[in-house]
Amino acid sequence: MRVAPATVMLLQVVLFLQCIALTLSQYDICKSLVSTDDGPIWEYYACQPKPASMKDYMRIRVDPPGITCGDPPERFCTLENPYLCSDECDASNPDLAHPPQLMQDTERSGLITYWQTVTWSRYPEPLLANISLAWNKSLELTDDISITFEYGRPTIMVLDKSLDYGRTWQPYQFYADDCMDAFGMAPKRVQDLSATNVTRVICTEQYSRWVGSKNEKSVRFEVRARFAIFAGPRLLNMDNLYTRMESMKGLRDFFTFTNLRLRLLRPALGGTYVQRENLKKYFYAISNIEVRARCKCNLHAGQCTFVDGNLQCECEHNTTGQDCGRCKRGFRAKSWRPGSYLPTPNGSPNTCAAAGSTLGNCECYGHSNRCSYIDFLNIVTCVSCKHNTRGQNCQHCRLGYFRNASAELDDESVCIECNCNQIGSVHDRCNETGYCQCKDGSTGPKCEDCLPGYYWKQGCFPNVCDDELLLCQNGGTCNQNQKCMCTPEFKGVLCEQPRCEGEDCDAACTSYLSLASLLLCLLANQLAQLTAY
Numbered sequence: 001m002r003v004a005p006a007t008v009m010l011l012q013v014v015l016f017l018q019c020i021a022l023t024l025s026q027y028d029i030c031k032s033l034v035s036t037d038d039g040p041i042w043e044y045y046a047c048q049p050k051p052a053s054m055k056d057y058m059r060i061r062v063d064p065p066g067i068t069c070g071d072p073p074e075r076f077c078t079l080e081n082p083y084l085c086s087d088e089c090d091a092s093n094p095d096l097a098h099p100p101q102l103m104q105d106t107e108r109s110g111l112i113t114y115w116q117t118v119t120w121s122r123y124p125e126p127l128l129a130n131i132s133l134a135w136n137k138s139l140e141l142t143d144d145i146s147i148t149f150e151y152g153r154p155t156i157m158v159l160d161k162s163l164d165y166g167r168t169w170q171p172y173q174f175y176a177d178d179c180m181d182a183f184g185m186a187p188k189r190v191q192d193l194s195a196t197n198v199t200r201v202i203c204t205e206q207y208s209r210w211v212g213s214k215n216e217k218s219v220r221f222e223v224r225a226r227f228a229i230f231a232g233p234r235l236l237n238m239d240n241l242y243t244r245m246e247s248m249k250g251l252r253d254f255f256t257f258t259n260l261r262l263r264l265l266r267p268a269l270g271g272t273y274v275q276r277e278n279l280k281k282y283f284y285a286i287s288n289i290e291v292r293a294r295c296k297c298n299l300h301a302g303q304c305t306f307v308d309g310n311l312q313c314e315c316e317h318n319t320t321g322q323d324c325g326r327c328k329r330g331f332r333a334k335s336w337r338p339g340s341y342l343p344t345p346n347g348s349p350n351t352c353a354a355a356g357s358t359l360g361n362c363e364c365y366g367h368s369n370r371c372s373y374i375d376f377l378n379i380v381t382c383v384s385c386k387h388n389t390r391g392q393n394c395q396h397c398r399l400g401y402f403r404n405a406s407a408e409l410d411d412e413s414v415c416i417e418c419n420c421n422q423i424g425s426v427h428d429r430c431n432e433t434g435y436c437q438c439k440d441g442s443t444g445p446k447c448e449d450c451l452p453g454y455y456w457k458q459g460c461f462p463n464v465c466d467d468e469l470l471l472c473q474n475g476g477t478c479n480q481n482q483k484c485m486c487t488p489e490f491k492g493v494l495c496e497q498p499r500c501e502g503e504d505c506d507a508a509c510t511s512y513l514s515l516a517s518l519l520l521c522l523l524a525n526q527l528a529q530l531t532a533y
Contacts, residue, residue: 026238027347030302030316044317046299046339046347051142054135054291055104057311062100062115063130069116069283070097076119077281079152079210079270085280089116103131103286112287114150120267120282123274129284131262133291134166137311138323141255143292145221150285152268153219155208156182162259169261173221174203177210182265190225195244198229199254210271217287223255242341256296299339299347300324318352327352335365335408365410367394388415402434421448423459455481464493 030047033040062068069076070091077085090096098116107113120127145159159172176182185203193200207219224235231241245252267282274282295304297313301324304313315324317339318331327336331352340348353363362371364382367389373380385394388401397403397415407414420428420436424447430436438447441460450460465471465478472484476495479485486495 027242027299027341027345028302029346030300030349044349044351046341046349047302047316048140048297048299049294049302049304049313051292051294052304054139054293055289057135057306058104058289058291059134059136060100060103061132061134063132064128067117067129068099069118074119075280076116076151076283077278079268079281082270082275082278082281098285100131103289107287112150114285114287116150116285117264117283119280120274121279123276123279123282126265127267127282127284129264131264131286131289132166133260133289135258135311136165138163138256138258138296139291139293140252140296141223141257141291141293144223145260145292146288146290147219147262147286148217148288148290149219149268150217150287151283152210152270153207153217154264154267154284155210155269156266157208157219158263158265159221160261160263161257162261163253163257166259166261169259171201172260173201175205175208175219176203177205177208179203179205190222193226193229195229198226199250210268239344242344242347246341260291295323297324299341300349317349318354330354335410337410362393364394365389365414366412367410387412388417400428400430402430402432419446421446424448457482 027046027048028050029045031042031044034043068091069089073088073090073092073096075085076087076089077083078087088096089098091099098114100115102113103115105113117127117129154175155177157175159175160169161172162169174183174185179185179187183203187205188200188202189204189206190202193202227235227241230244231237235241264284267284269282295301295311295313297304297315298319300317300319301313301315304311306312310322312322313324315321317324318328319336320326320328325336331354336352337350339350342348362380362382364371364385367385367387368382370383371380372383379392381392382394385391387394388398390396390398395409400418401415402418404411404414404416416434418428418430418434418436420430421442421444422428424442424444425436425438427437435445436447438444439460441451441454441462443449443451450456453463454460455463461482463481465476465481465484472478472486472495474487474490474495476484476486476490484493484495486492489499491497491499
């Protein structure tokens with residue numbers, strides 16, 4: 001069947017565009033059907049979801065209770081005109097209320113809506129407010145975080161992040177009109193950072209100083225400027241950024257979070273000291289929080305969907321979990337690993353392999369980089385296994401080592417040395433739980449202790465005697481459970497034998513008894529001879 005030239009040209013264009021997409025894409029394709037001599041097969045790539053606005057998915061909590069204005073109703077003034085106090089906040093009136101959800105709403109018809117706190121009426125007690133943002137999902141920043149303040153930006157605030165769903169927090173950036181005074185830190189800008197300290201937590205003054213303009217509303221956490229250190233000012237060299245994500249320790253984690261928190265520590269002052277005669281002009285108001293990020297799927301998913309109130313990666317590469325953080329059941333022949341950005345532009349998927357499958361690239365779990373084909377056995381085996389491993393796939397531990405149950409097979413510390421006591425153990429090997437085979441009388445995981453009834457002296461030896469059991473006979477005393485100290489008249493391990501008995505008495509007396517005992521022994525011998533006549 002002939003194919004029309006126009007159709008052929010269209011197919012060529014499609015293939016060309018697909019090649020361009022694969023070349024220029026930022027890891028947004030997980031797999032592609034390619035033609036081979038054996039027919040079409042799937043080719044897999046590292047992949048990640050496209051960036052998106054996370055504002056619609058975030059859950060907002062404001063602390064402390066009662067910090068939101070409106071209960072009771074309250075009037076406010078403006079910094080520009082402190083005598084104009086016509087604004088009112090009333091939680092019972094929808095038109096005058098300023099609840100937290102207005103920080104994430106879509107403002108239609110040009111009307112700006114915002115969350116607002118109570119005024120600083122309790123000065124000099126600090127006016128403090130915490131705004132916590134939760135997603136119940138690991139995310140990766142792809143653009144600046146932007147917070148829009150109405151009626152003046154705070155003079156002091158902190159942006160925190162959490163990697164464990166709000167259980168612990170760490171500062172992301174400090175903001176102040178005077179960094180040294182507020183935090184004891186010299187002020188810096190992101191532009192002052194370099195490739196060696198790009199993950200440094202800084203204090204900046206550029207978003208906190210009063211400029212007297214209503215247009216100066218935004219406070220930013222600058223992500224793109226940090227990306228530009230590696231990718232260039234227009235972010236055209238993203239391959240270099242992704243390469244650094246793999247090679248630079250902590251870089252990828254720096255842009256990863258599960259929760260964010262704003263700590264508002266001092267409101268805008270209008271460029272002056274606190275004017276105690278008019279405290280109604282000091283408060284916080286936020287109209288919008290924009291967080292542009294992508295779901296973290298460990299480079300195992302190209303899509304992230306909102307299911308049952310939570311973001312969920314649509315996992316590929318035989319992985320599963322909310323972050324594609326483990327292998328599917330039945331696909332654990334090759335232990336789970338995150339995908340890799342390298343080699344660019346498509347990366348390495350690190351696909352989980354089906355249990356029981358023979359891995360075509362002879363998986364060595366990272367303990368060997370060389371394989372060999374054994375002809376007469378018709379198998380491929382790993383060569384020179386490292387990290388104290390052995391076996392066809394470096395999947396077992398060398399003799400004298402045992403498997404670390406808390407480590408994956410590809411962990412460098414997967415095999416732990418047995419450390420059997422050389423004197424107390426039969427050999428230097430142990431079982432799969434790390435217990436060594438002990439000699440008689442020895443005990444303990446490493447055979448370094450003695451069983452009851454044994455004592456240690458370069459090995460475990462059975463106790464000769466026991467004071468409590470009175471094993472020493474004929475008045476003998478037990479010395480350190482190792483030896484019976486006999487009276488002069490007896491001998492033997494347990495003092496069970498008389499020293500003077502029959503014809504041996506002379507020799508025994510001569511050798512062992514004291515002078516007085518010797519005289520008594522001789523006298524008894526003479527009396528015995530006289531009696532014999």
